[in-house]
Amino acid sequence: MSTPPVILLLSGSLRNSSSNESVLRTAQAVAPAHVRTVLHAGPAALPHFNPDDDTDPLPAPVAELRAAIGAAAAVLICTPEYAGTLPGSFKNLLDWTVGGTEICDKPVAWVNAAAAGRGRGAEATLRTVLGRRGHRGVGLCERPGGPGDGRTGRGDHRRRGARRAPRGARTAAGTPLRGSSRERRPPFRTGCA
Template identity: 60%
Template sequence: MTDNTHILLISGSTRTGSTNTAVLRTAQAVHLDGVTTTRPELLAALPAFNPDDDHEPLHPAVAELRREIGSADAVLFCTPEYAGALPGSFKNLLDWTVGGGEMYRKPVAWINASSPAAPTGGADAHASLAKVLGYVGADIVERACSRTSMTRAAIGPDGLVTDGAMRRTITEVLATLHEHVRGDGRPAGSP
C-alpha cells in the first residue's frame, strides 16, 4: 500500500463560472503531501438515468463515471443547491451510481458553496447528499463535509478561489479525507 490518496473531485454544476467548480479547481491546485486529485468532466455527458439502461454495455459516460469512482480512494463533491434541492443533472449522476456499487463504503465528503443570499445556505443540498449517499452505502466522512458562503468575487481571473479562509477549508477537507482513508487500513482503490 502506498501513502498516496487519490481523491476524485465531482462538481454538481454544469454552469460556466460556477463557484462550486472553482472550489474543486482550487482543490486540484492545493499541494498536499500524499494526495492526488482528478476532476474529470462527467456531468454534462451523462444520459438521463433509466433503470432499463443500467446494464452492460453501459453508455460510455456512465462506464467512465463508474470507472473513475471505482479507482478513487475517496470522492469529494461540490454542488450548488437549486430550487431547494440538488440540481437535476447532479442528481442524475448520483442515480447512475446506485446500480454500480462503486460508491459502497467509498469515503465521501462534500463542500456546499452557496451565495450569502441563498435562503437555506445550501442546507437542503447538504441534507439531500447525506440521504442519497447514505442510500448507496457510501462512507460519509462527516467531519470533512462543509457548508460555506461564497460569492463570485472570491474567484480570481484564473478560476481559482482567492479567499484565504475558503482555501484553508478546502485544504482541511482534503487532509481530513486523506487521514480517513489512510486510517482505515484499506488498500488504495478498494471499495
C-alpha cells in the same frame, strides 16, 4: 513506491467557471503531493438515467464515471442547490451509481460554496441519497457564517448532533486545516447519514 491515493472531485454544476468548480480546482491546487486529485468532467455528458440502460455494456460516460469512482480512495463533492435540492443533472449522476457498487463503503465529503444560510436542501438530499448507497460517512465543510457556524447563533451543528473538528484537525488528505486569518479558516461539521 506506492501509488498515491486518488480523490475524485465531482462538481454538481453545469455552468462554465462555476463557483463550485472553482472550489474544487482550489482543492486540487492545494492538495499535498502524496495525494492525486481528479476533477470529473461533470454530469453534462451523462444520459438521462434509465434502469433499462443500466446493463452491460453501459453507456460510455456512465462506464467512465463508475470507473473513476471505483479508482478513487475518496470522493469530494461541491454542488449548488436549485429549488431547495440538488440540481437535476447532479441527481442524475448519483442515480447512475445505483446499479454499481463503486461508491459503496467509499468516504464521501462535500464542501458548500453557497452563500451563508443556503445549501441546506442540497445537503439534506446528498445525505439521504449517499446514505442509501452505503458510503462510509459524509462530512460537510462550510465557511464562516454558513449554516451550522457557531457564530450565527442558530446552533445548527448542535441541533443536528454534528460535532466540530478539533483545533489542529487535518483533512482526509492529511493536510492541516489552516488559513491566513480566522475569517478564512472554515469551521467543519461532520456527521454520518
